[in-house]
Amino acid sequence: MRIRPLAALSLAALSAVILAGCAGSGEPDATPTPSASSAASDCGLDPQPGADSDAVTVSGSAPALTAEVPTDLEFTDLQRTVVTEGDGDDLAGGDLVSGQYVIIDPATGEVILDSATLSADDSGLVPITVNGSSIFGSAVLCAPLGSTTAFTIPGSLLGEGASNAVVVAQSVEQLPTVATGEDQAPVDGMPEVELADNGEPTVTIPDAEPPAEVQIAELKKGDGATVESGDTVFVQYSGIKWSDGSEFDSSWSRGEPTQFETTGVVEGFQQALEGQTVGSQVLVVIPPAFGYGEGEINDADLTGETLVFVIDILGVQRAATQQ
Template sequence: MNSHILRTLSKSITLLSTLALGVSLTACGSPTNPTPSEKQTDTSESSNKGAALVGVTAEGQPGQKPTITFKTPFKVTDKSSVVLQEGDGENIKAGDRLCVRSIAISAKDGKELDSTWEKGEPDCQIVVDRKTYPAFYDKFLKMKVNGTIGIGIDDNTSADKKSNSYIMALTVVSKSKALTRATGKPVSDIPADLPKVTLNEHGKPSLHLNGYQPSGKLVAQPLIKGSGPAVKGTQSVSVQYTGWLASNGKQFDSSWDRGEPADFSLDGVVKGWKEGLTNQTVGSQVLIVIPPELGYGAQQQKEIPANSTLIFVVDILSAY
């Protein structure tokens, strides 16, 4: 989708995750002390109720690009929604990760603004969770794979202050059970000189430096080997992670502490992350040691001093 619609969709209904890695991962050319950005869940009464989107219909074969119709101009209630097609596949359940294709249609004149049906891979960032998607959670549970949900967006945040209203039609083309932590087999032949990792009952890692002395080279050592597909360098991933300074073992960031995984494109993070995760398998846990030249180099980043070697433990939950 084009960047404006993607930003608006993420801001308005939290259906597409923000790149929530902030200072520790974002590969900015000249970062200015970014901070971790968590998903913003709207827990207001209107959001939780989820107003009905009335007057919008869909035609076409389930699982194929639908034809969306409504009378124009259409008055949009922001975050309103309706199940347009139930679908003919498996029932959608709480905790499922959904892969969707989408269409954005102007409420003013009914013209198609953008579509992901003709390009790229489906977007697989949506995990069916009441906390994250209070306005749409119950409707997702009424659907099956190949079903379509219509969502009204009324965005007033554009630079010209004009309302940008449209209908989003999201078709669920596949689903999988969302992982919450690494689920593979523990790796037995881990080099003895690497930092030692222990996990609490929930899966969050703790680090003991074990006298580790960085070699100046990238290290990507699987600790748990998952049985899922290999991650491609062109993909996005959903992960749980914690990061420490190699100099003193101090933690500077953790998605575990924020209470939810982070989703990001491997093209949007520091080189050490992209190189360290490429070809690892979904379900794996990987210890990554990133030398300064593959991290932030001579630029200080809040709690990360200049020329720091960084250590991460990453659980790969999904790649898409």
């Protein structure tokens, strides 16, 4: 499916968030491609502290972070200040943590988005994928777990006509990057799944005709929050073609979990996610009618292919429109 992390909130996507005042990143992309890191450094965007980020006053701790932003910041470059340093290990790309982030309009001091309002449980925390190619991932990357940071972002980096923005964030707890739920009995007729030591699945397709309807089996049952329609899910996944057993897409190959809205993927994938619980591992078989449509199978796209996915559901964030 070549899923793009629809809510990864790259610099361009953050602009859309600020302008729209919600957590989505625009229209779903039917055939997205993996995104590369925006910098060669292990610390990604690697923003340094400066006068702007140093001037942001952060109070409280997650999930009750607040900040005061002076109105005279210059926003000449991207800056990050570690306001309070945590006592955990430095976070690296590919980690998944719980935490809080707050987006602030520096012109008014108004909070544009507080992730605590999007939490799927009573903790007030949301998952954050640590990487160097997104704003929130960079906000906590290469800082000790538990740190609070202030991030000042010039509008010129967010896109034409975009406003300056301030993000404050705190990482709280390391989250598993594999499903941790209770093993479930295999379902007859479904593909077989074997897991490597790191949790990456290998899928064996049955010697049989593919089903005409979506088939879903729980391989592990988690006890976390339930995924609802429109939520942003944080997952590991592998996608395999039924026709030849070849893998066509995988978060494992990119070295980190990915995230997207349940309404931003094909129907069969959406069915596999919604109603499941965090910590679960789901196996789904998606016929063409619920994937990329009927037609002659070819190497150019996924038309006509029956698709098999193994999905580890690691976290969930509610849609802003549900608040």
